[in-house]
Amino acid sequence: MAKVCILGGGFIGRFYADALHGQRSRDRVEVVYARKEETAIRFANDYSIPHYTTSMEEAVAHPETEVVVIALPNHIHEEAVMLCVKHKKAVLCTKPLGRNAEEALRMTKACEEAGVFGGYLEDLCYTPKFLKSLQSIKDGAIGRILWAKSRETHPGPHSDWFWNIEMAGGGAILDLGCHCIEIARNFIGKDIKPVEVMCWADTQVKPIDAEDHAIGLVKYENGAIGQFEVSWTFRGGMDLRDEVMGTEGTIWTNSFLRTGFEMFTTGKGEGGYVSEKAESATGWLFPVGDETHELGYTHMFTDMFNAIEEGRTPQESFYDGYVVNAIIDAAYKSAKSKLWEPVQLPDWRGQEGLQKPSVYQEYDADHWFIKEELLPNGDLKIILKKKESGEIIEIEKLNLK
Amino acid sequence: MAKVCILGGGFIGRFYADALHGQRSRDRVEVVYARKEETAIRFANDYSIPHYTTSMEEAVAHPETEVVVIALPNHIHEEAVMLCVKHKKAVLCTKPLGRNAEEALRMTKACEEAGVFGGYLEDLCYTPKFLKSLQSIKDGAIGRILWAKSRETHPGPHSDWFWNIEMAGGGAILDLGCHCIEIARNFIGKDIKPVEVMCWADTQVKPIDAEDHAIGLVKYENGAIGQFEVSWTFRGGMDLRDEVMGTEGTIWTNSFLRTGFEMFTTGKGEGGYVSEKAESATGWLFPVGDETHELGYTHMFTDMFNAIEEGRTPQESFYDGYVVNAIIDAAYKSAKSKLWEPVQLPDWRGQEGLQKPSVYQEYDADHWFIKEELLPNGDLKIILKKKESGEIIEIEKLNLK
Amino acid sequence: MAKVCILGGGFIGRFYADALHGQRSRDRVEVVYARKEETAIRFANDYSIPHYTTSMEEAVAHPETEVVVIALPNHIHEEAVMLCVKHKKAVLCTKPLGRNAEEALRMTKACEEAGVFGGYLEDLCYTPKFLKSLQSIKDGAIGRILWAKSRETHPGPHSDWFWNIEMAGGGAILDLGCHCIEIARNFIGKDIKPVEVMCWADTQVKPIDAEDHAIGLVKYENGAIGQFEVSWTFRGGMDLRDEVMGTEGTIWTNSFLRTGFEMFTTGKGEGGYVSEKAESATGWLFPVGDETHELGYTHMFTDMFNAIEEGRTPQESFYDGYVVNAIIDAAYKSAKSKLWEPVQLPDWRGQEGLQKPSVYQEYDADHWFIKEELLPNGDLKIILKKKESGEIIEIEKLNLK
Amino acid sequence: MAKVCILGGGFIGRFYADALHGQRSRDRVEVVYARKEETAIRFANDYSIPHYTTSMEEAVAHPETEVVVIALPNHIHEEAVMLCVKHKKAVLCTKPLGRNAEEALRMTKACEEAGVFGGYLEDLCYTPKFLKSLQSIKDGAIGRILWAKSRETHPGPHSDWFWNIEMAGGGAILDLGCHCIEIARNFIGKDIKPVEVMCWADTQVKPIDAEDHAIGLVKYENGAIGQFEVSWTFRGGMDLRDEVMGTEGTIWTNSFLRTGFEMFTTGKGEGGYVSEKAESATGWLFPVGDETHELGYTHMFTDMFNAIEEGRTPQESFYDGYVVNAIIDAAYKSAKSKLWEPVQLPDWRGQEGLQKPSVYQEYDADHWFIKEELLPNGDLKIILKKKESGEIIEIEKLNLK
Numbered sequence A, B, C, D: 001m002a003k004v005c006i007l008g009g010g011f012i013g014r015f016y017a018d019a020l021h022g023q024r025s026r027d028r029v030e031v032v033y034a035r036k037e038e039t040a041i042r043f044a045n046d047y048s049i050p051h052y053t054t055s056m057e058e059a060v061a062h063p064e065t066e067v068v069v070i071a072l073p074n075h076i077h078e079e080a081v082m083l084c085v086k087h088k089k090a091v092l093c094t095k096p097l098g099r100n101a102e103e104a105l106r107m108t109k110a111c112e113e114a115g116v117f118g119g120y121l122e123d124l125c126y127t128p129k130f131l132k133s134l135q136s137i138k139d140g141a142i143g144r145i146l147w148a149k150s151r152e153t154h155p156g157p158h159s160d161w162f163w164n165i166e167m168a169g170g171g172a173i174l175d176l177g178c179h180c181i182e183i184a185r186n187f188i189g190k191d192i193k194p195v196e197v198m199c200w201a202d203t204q205v206k207p208i209d210a211e212d213h214a215i216g217l218v219k220y221e222n223g224a225i226g227q228f229e230v231s232w233t234f235r236g237g238m239d240l241r242d243e244v245m246g247t248e249g250t251i252w253t254n255s256f257l258r259t260g261f262e263m264f265t266t267g268k269g270e271g272g273y274v275s276e277k278a279e280s281a282t283g284w285l286f287p288v289g290d291e292t293h294e295l296g297y298t299h300m301f302t303d304m305f306n307a308i309e310e311g312r313t314p315q316e317s318f319y320d321g322y323v324v325n326a327i328i329d330a331a332y333k334s335a336k337s338k339l340w341e342p343v344q345l346p347d348w349r350g351q352e353g354l355q356k357p358s359v360y361q362e363y364d365a366d367h368w369f370i371k372e373e374l375l376p377n378g379d380l381k382i383i384l385k386k387k388e389s390g391e392i393i394e395i396e397k398l399n400l401k
Helices: A011-020 A037-046 A056-061 A074-087 A101-114 A128-138 A172-188 A297-310 A318-337 B011-020 B037-046 B056-061 B074-087 B101-114 B128-138 B172-188 B297-310 B318-337 C011-020 C037-046 C056-061 C074-087 C101-114 C128-138 C172-188 C297-310 C318-337 D011-020 D037-046 D056-061 D074-087 D101-114 D128-138 D172-188 D297-310 D318-337
Strands: A003-007 A028-033 A051-053 A067-070 A090-094 A118-121 A145-153 A194-202 A213-220 A225-231 A239-246 A249-254 A261-265 A283-285 A362-364 A367-374 A380-386 A392-397 B003-007 B028-033 B051-053 B067-070 B090-094 B118-121 B145-153 B194-202 B213-220 B225-231 B239-246 B249-254 B261-265 B283-285 B362-364 B367-374 B380-386 B392-397 C003-007 C028-033 C051-053 C067-070 C090-094 C118-121 C145-153 C194-202 C213-220 C225-231 C239-246 C249-254 C261-265 C283-285 C362-364 C367-374 C380-386 C392-397 D003-007 D028-033 D051-053 D067-070 D090-094 D118-121 D145-153 D194-202 D213-220 D225-231 D239-246 D249-254 D261-265 D283-285 D362-364 D367-374 D380-386 D392-397
Touching (some): A011 A028, A028 A056, A037 A051, A074 A090, A074 A101, A128 A239, A128 A249, A128 B261, A145 A172, A172 A194, A172 A213, A172 A225, A225 D213, A261 B128, A283 C283, B003 B011, B003 B056, B011 B028, B074 B090, B118 B297, B118 B318, B128 B239, B128 B249, B145 B172, B172 B213, B172 B225, B172 B239, B172 B318, B194 B318, B225 C213, C003 C056, C011 C037, C011 C067, C074 C090, C101 C118, C128 C172, C128 C239, C172 C225, C172 C239, D011 D028, D028 D056, D037 D051, D074 D090, D101 D118, D128 D239, D128 D249, D172 D194
Parallel strands (some): A003 A067, A090 A118, B003 B028, B067 B090, B145 B225, C003 C028, C028 C051, C067 C090
Antiparallel strands (some): A362 A367, B194 B213, B213 B225, B362 B367, B367 B380, C239 C249, C261 C283, C261 D249, D380 D392
16 A cells, blocks of 8 residues: 655646546555645545645655655656655656756656655556557567657647746647657667657747647667657647557557547537547547546556565656656757757666668578569569569569459 | 455456456455366466365355355356355356346345345446446436447357356347346436337357347337347457437447557567457457456446445446346347247336427427438528428528529 | 439439539430429539420430439339330439339339339449448358348438428338348348348437338348348438448448548638538538548449440349338338238249258367357367267366466 | 550559549540550450550550550659650659659650640549548638648558669659658648758668658748658558648548458458458458549549640649659658758749748737636636736636536
8 A cells, every 4th residue: 555645736636646546546645735725725625635735845754655746847846856855755756757858867866876766657658558559569569660659739738837938848849749759669669779869840829939849750779760749739639649660560559539439419418528638529529438547547556556565666767757858858959950969868778789670581592572462453463682683573473364 | 445255267257356456456355266176276376365265155154255256157146146145245246147037136135135235247337438428428418318229249258158058048148138238228227117128039150059149129118229239150359339329419439349459460479369359360450458447347346345335336236137137038038939028027116107208399489390401512401390280391591602 | 425314403313413424424414304493494504404394204205315313202203213114214213212112013013014224223232332342242251141230320311301201101211221221132142032020110309200210120031130220310420331240250331420531620710511411510520532432323323324235234223122112111010010020022033942051160070169269368268069969068278387 | 535545554554544444434545555565465455445555655656545644663754754745645644753853844844845734643632532631621621731741651562663763763752752742732732832851761671772661841831841651661551641730620531441441351251352552361451442433543534634625734733743753852862961951943833932820819908818628627727828928827717516
């Protein structure tokens, strides 16, 4: 059983509390901190939490606090982590870990040096579909990974500080790209070094300073490509989709707008909350069965608390949060310089010196296989490359019946 | 915290144990019973269960047993329930409750008279999609329910006793129809009386005595129609789909083959379990993220244990299991008699004497509204019925631009 | 090149004219008849048709008329066909052929005796998806057909006469069921005799005399089942879906609401026609690329005119229209009698005396194969039936690693 | 009626002939040229073409040739076009127009100066879904276009010359990217100038010199972004998807792998051609109803021949082919230089000097509107920006019931 302290009484704090108290959980939130007292009281009431406070340090230091969950705006993450380090409390921090890699590395090292558990609350790397996809990839079901694209777009976040570039540290890249980058990184392999980033970003619609739309490519040392597509200008709800291409297969997941749940309503009945970021409450709607679960919160906290109890590193640690921040830093640099920017990773803990594998498929002793295809008229074509000369030839098996 | 005893060490027992011990659950299986000792030992080992036995009564009576979960073949349900009644242990029974309404009513009454909690483990009425659909319907999002179709088809069950009509008590109707009937009944309203049933059933493919394919219509007192489509001959995996039509909307859910998770594999990687009833391990596959959750086991046990702790009736009780059995009895009778057969419900606890509502939509003082449609050429047509004469007319608004 | 006369200037006449003049067609509509002169003039102008008239016989007899296309309400089909017989003009009649089998048989025989070509305009048996499905079934891709379900539901037709039971001859069964019945009949085999029908029908919502919702089962001599689901009360647009189960496979087609074309719009742009029977113009919409083509009109007229030119019977002839009417007659009878009603086919031209095949799959010399399944824990189970004793057994291959 | 000469007897030539002779077409192929006589003879036989030859000039100059359709490898396009110019025959050229912009501009100008009709056979800009999407966009249904992504990936082309970088002029970018670029360009607006391109390309799998996988971003003068994703390494069939984001909506189309047609087969029946680039013939398959139509060939030739007859420019002209080539040239340059490369368009015929529009949405006299969202607990949040100070604030409407 874990006794939890939540820092922050907003949107994400509520999602976390729903997950922590969900189903037949043995874990309980014992302390909640919020900046405004009325928020703290309302939150404590809603989730039957015995203690609330408007002092962050009091919350962290509270005797009932074993594990601290940080659900605060980005610019306060470091301060909160340092309080946990000071009071030697295990700490789980919402995404992104820092506003940049420098902040993230300081938090990571502070925890490591103090022997404090640091879990990175990257929920989208814990969705049921993600976990099963990752297992399939590890089992080799789709071969060597060539490309992993993750997309998160919606009509914009729900709190003022997200839109303030100082407090948030960035726009859609930092808010949404952190998910996409870590998803692709998992699929490609966490020990494969991200090398360089090319990113386009623009403020296309909203009256803000940060980017509201961005697309980035992350090149890994083994030749694989990670891609992120993020936007605060998407219309139609929240679009959460991943696509992975491997030499032997493909994975497509859709975690929100098309999950096998479709509803049409004329709107004459009572309205209400449809799902996160839904844009309409009539016509064809696409609800999600159990958002807390589908968005990964349940499996995420299970891994975190199990990891604490078993004394092991969680699937997503502060170090992972740091690598993500380093990639984001390169993305922001690239968006300005219009160049491929190197990923700066002074503290790299994975493999080094990989090269793109080139294992061609053999057709016979003299030829590499390129492909074969059955044509509409029944002819079969086989495309080969002569090993010696490099010449490309085709063999036709005509369907003469 | 609940201390659980599982009766039965097979397929469904494992699904239950996975759910009971899942995530950060505070509940634990303390005792397991299986007919064969080797099964009991393997099960106890796999789930770290301290006690196992090959005596059903010993399991039920065990001091560590607070709640009994029956995961046994249909023909042993009654015996097991009666042991729970004898030893005053709360009992949760897998579906279908009985092989027929007579058995089910005896179990229901025995529990009620002894004050023993009787929960009906109807998992498909607890899937996240189902629960959210049900809430939408209760909120009026799709108006008055006209028709609720539930479909469960797959290539057949995984244990010998299912295929033996004596032990199972029936074929696909009893095995799968029990889900579909209760799903439709929930959508239409549990207090609406099922009146009569028309059912077609046949043994189209398998070398068995029971039906391997059936379709049934269940008429409810308020004019709504429940439909079930069940089969052990379906090819392509397990097809779990519900469709509901209301006067103001539509709900479609797909709980298995199309949930937003798609994978193509050439099969060159390592194979393995894809998902329940999957028929192939190469080509396009449609895995399910977290089967235990998606099939409703998690929410089901949450409701059951919460209900026990709160001293309330669970969402699905033995009485519900009895009503389902009564509908199934009528379906089997109809399949033989080829007639609409009345549902025999000597113990009916819902509303009586309902009639089909006939609330027409008014267009103006003199006309009922039938419909309007925009045609491809831009014309608008409105179809009306004169209140007095009953004559049907159309008004055209030509698009003459 | 065909010179065409269209009888009827309404909704379906326009769809036909769009198809006839579509793409690079060599066929032309030369004559149009409509009851009201203004309709005839507008139609002639819209499609550049040289001749129009308000006399049906004048249209049929017109020297430029080679082929007559009947696009009239149901109660005038017979009169129109008889005019074509009188003037020896090839005739293509919209669906349903008659209001009942008696009318349909009279039309069929009148054409046959006069040597007049009679084509049945059953467009949904000509959609590209249908044609390809049918070919796959004929190639054996899904084995022996066990069940073929066709569903057409929408919020109701667009002209007054549909809602008048005298003129239409029926409600949703006649209007939509005629499609569904013929689709299933094609998949099961046109030479397989439909034997009996069970049908539920009700007027659940609309202020009309005819049924606005119905479900029917059609039993064929070889044990296959056709199912139709039709409604004028569906909310959400037009739902056109077919599902076929065979011993070796499954086919699912969706011809309207989910064809790989999805659009979200806030509605701030200009509105307009979305697609047939669409119910909203904002939120998530599901347009169809080329309705004329997707609904089968293009392939239908290609087959009809080619058949006329080649002197062969078209894929859908008046005789097919007659069989459909006979099944509908039985459906209406069943809806009233609540019994399975025999299909009355005094003129049956297909196979007679079929029986349900019972070809079991052999496992080894002593056993029939029932099924095998890989369980989540890696165990493999095989279910068999002993040929001699009939006993059902299971073989387990435990995954003990 | 058009009398057509096809140059080239391969895969694409057959698709063209199928479309040209399809349905009730009034157009006919009168002459076919192929390099090998046996190919020419077989092609002429298959399509009942009266004349065949192995001399390209003879084919073009043939008296029965009115319109020449070029279905040849990329490196022969210019030679073939010049023959048409010489003999003053209308010419329709397959995609891409040239191997680079220089070739394409020469062909464009040669046709224009000689008054010869030059149609660019960009079939994917003629699919029914594309045409309807384009109309919706022109009607303003999704507002100002922000991003248009087009994806074409499959396991590689079917003829040897594609894989030879000399003959093809490039790899997947030239082969597939030409489609994607022109699709996005149509959605964004053909008169909007493409300004610069960033492209990643690699040879990840195949033993070839050209790229087998590439991703590119095309920046347009008004700030819109076109994106292409192309690959010859995709596993699972042919993936053809477009996605468009506008300020007021979204369009998603899927033209191949998910079009509402799904089939499962155990493979025990007869096999055969499933669809272009299909990778398996068992398990879950996703056929396409009528490929010729769904891939746009039908509407494409309709537009081309109508344009010739009406003396107007077709929707896709040689000039469009030239712009596409110019963008591809920049993409190849960028893939090498790793820089955003300017699109070189010495002959630009659209708008000049556009700027990104910045029309913010007003909330009230003092505030710009950023967004509002309904939270799960019923609270409503509105995010605004103060016009004067630029400060971002939020207004909360708590759900205190």
